[in-house]
Amino acid sequence: MxxxxxxxxxxxxxxxxxxxxxEVKEILARYRIKPSQLPWIKSSDPVVKAIGANPGDILKITRESPTAGKAVVYRYVVKG
Amino acid sequence: MVGVAAETIKAEVRKLDGRVPESVVKEVESLLLKVSKKKAITHEQLQRVLDATVKSYLASLVEPGEAVGTIAAQSIGEPGTQMTLRTFHYAGVAELNVTLGLPRLIEILDTRRTPSAALMTVYLERPYAENKEKARALAQEIEMTTVEDVISQMEMDLINMQLVLSLNRSRLRQKELTPSKVAEIVSSELGSKTKVVLDETKLRIKTEGGSLSELRRLATKVRKIRLRGIKDVTKVVVKREGNEYVIYTEGSNLAGVFRIPGVDKRRTTTNNIREIEEVLGIEAARNAIISEMMETLKEQGLEVDIRHIMLVADIMTANGEVRQIGRHGVSGEKASVLARAAFEITLKHLLDACLKGEEDKLEGVVENIITGNPIPLGTGAVRLAMQGGNIGRE
Structure with missing residues (x-):
């Protein structure tokens, strides 16, 4: 193993x-928000570690949604 | 008139991407293709269908200012009144203890660190999944075996101040252990201060101090020493599911089971949401909350729209960690002092807020009801803005 x-x-x-x-600029402008207003994800999250994201990054998450087929959401990487 | 080709239909429907969800695009596409096989669709008709699709999709969206949270609460709460209050059930074939009904629903929303009946579904990789014997052997490797499981009795020899353990040969064989192996593990667990002597099937354990209370403490400690298997996994059941063997476990340790070769790590899951959060991350935890809640409701014959459940899961995972719905989570962390005070432990919240000099911006529902103002929902969500200079002008 x-x-x-x-x-x-x-x-x-x-x-x-x-x-x-x-891309960050574009989505922040589209929703007229600050990054901290997005849902968060901790920098200690196993997936964040696996893709090597740092606090301050914004992640695009493409979910398989039972209602919408594919749903794109964003999470703001915070220290934790 | 000639109808449009299937290729054109596909291309035109694909243009809806981004304006309507993927599932709608796919549905419209397959319906249009089906119809066009029977009867030709003109270009104009196609456009009309697509326009109508977009229009009807937009009309079905939730309106801004709608109190979706309250609707979700009611939609889950009402069926909740019809659920069983009894905690335990033996779930059919897999003689395992599972929490069902309302207690399970509460457990999910409270996100307890350890659910009352933790359960793992361990999927296996190729050679193990098809062979019952191999699956059994792997299950043995997962199941936790403690000293208590392999002894027939434990005596306290007060004359020599030692513990005498009688190992049970048949149980040892069943667990693929030998007396010398047991002695080795026990002595390494207890450290150098204790002496472990193996005498055929008798295990003598002697401590340095040798007081009675110390001996008693040692006895409880020795009983719980893990000889093999994964911590916290107390029971395993191998079951055939479709065309493969799956291991169900009582007790959960996802990180532990991932270390066992032969386990299909891609599909193996647990009903302990905290563990999923730790091992697989917040997004996986969100998915687990949704599927666990839907399953619990479905098992009781209740149908709640998944959108309500998804909203709950989104709120619970919004700040990067799983928060419970309640005092120590979502409700307890509301920005408004008055809203928190209205929920539970009123005095403490008001007092703390006074000490910290907190401010209440009166932006939520509860605080505006308390102060007798219109609530910011529905039509109350919009405010009128006017430019001063225009007053009095035509």
Missing amino acids: GGEFDPRRHVLVPKHEILSEE
Whole structure:
């Protein structure tokens, strides 16, 4: 068995991606909000560690939704 | 008139992406393709269908200012009154203890660190999933075996101030352990201060101090020493599910079971939401809350729209960790002093707020009802703004 299990492979874990600076600007403008007004995700979260995101980053999460098919949400990485 | 080709329909429907959800796009596409096979659809008809789709989707959205939280609470609360109050059930074939009904629902919303009946569903990888014997062997590896499980009796020898454990040979064989292996584990667990001597199937344990109370303490400690298996997994059941063998466990330790080779880590889950949060992250915890709540309700024959449950799960996971619905979580962390005081332990909240010099911006529902103002919901959610310079002008 090679190393730790990557949580991203688990069926319960949706796709997490780090947004680029332009993308961040675009979504903040679209919703007219500050990053802290998004739902949060802790920097100690196993998935955050796996993709190497840092506090201050914004993650794009693509969920499999039973109602909408695919649902895109964002989470703001906070220290914790 | 000639109808449009299937390819054009697909391309046109795909243009709706981003304006309506993926599930709607797919549904419209498959319906249109089905119809176009029977009867040609003109380009104009296609456009009309698509426009109507967007229009009807937008009309079905929740209006801004709608009290979705209150509606969710009512939608879950009412069926909740019809649920069983009895805590335990033996769930059919897999003679395992499961909490069901209202107690389970409360447990999920309270996000207890340890649910009263923790349960794991362990899926297996290829060779193990198809072979009953291999699955059994793996289950043995997972099940926790303590000293207590392999001894027939434990005596306190007060003359020599020692514990005498009689190991049971058949139980040892069943657990694939040997007396010398047990002695080895016990002595390494107890450290160098105690002497462990193996005499055939008798295990003598002697401490340095040798007072009676110390001996008693040692006895309880020795009983609980783990010989093999994963911590907290007290019972395992191997069951055939479809065309594979699945291990159900009583007691949960997700991180532990992930370390066992042969376990399908991608699908293995637990009903302990805190553990999922720790091992798989907040998004997985959110999914677990939704599926656990839906299952609990469905098992009781109740149907609650999943949107309400999703809202609850979203709120519970909004600040990056799973918060309970209640005093120590969502309700206890509201921004408004008055709203918190109105919920529970009124005096403490008011007192604390006074000491800290907190301010209440009166932006929520509860505090505005208390102060006799219109609540910021529905039509109350919008405010009138006017530019001073325009007053009195035509």
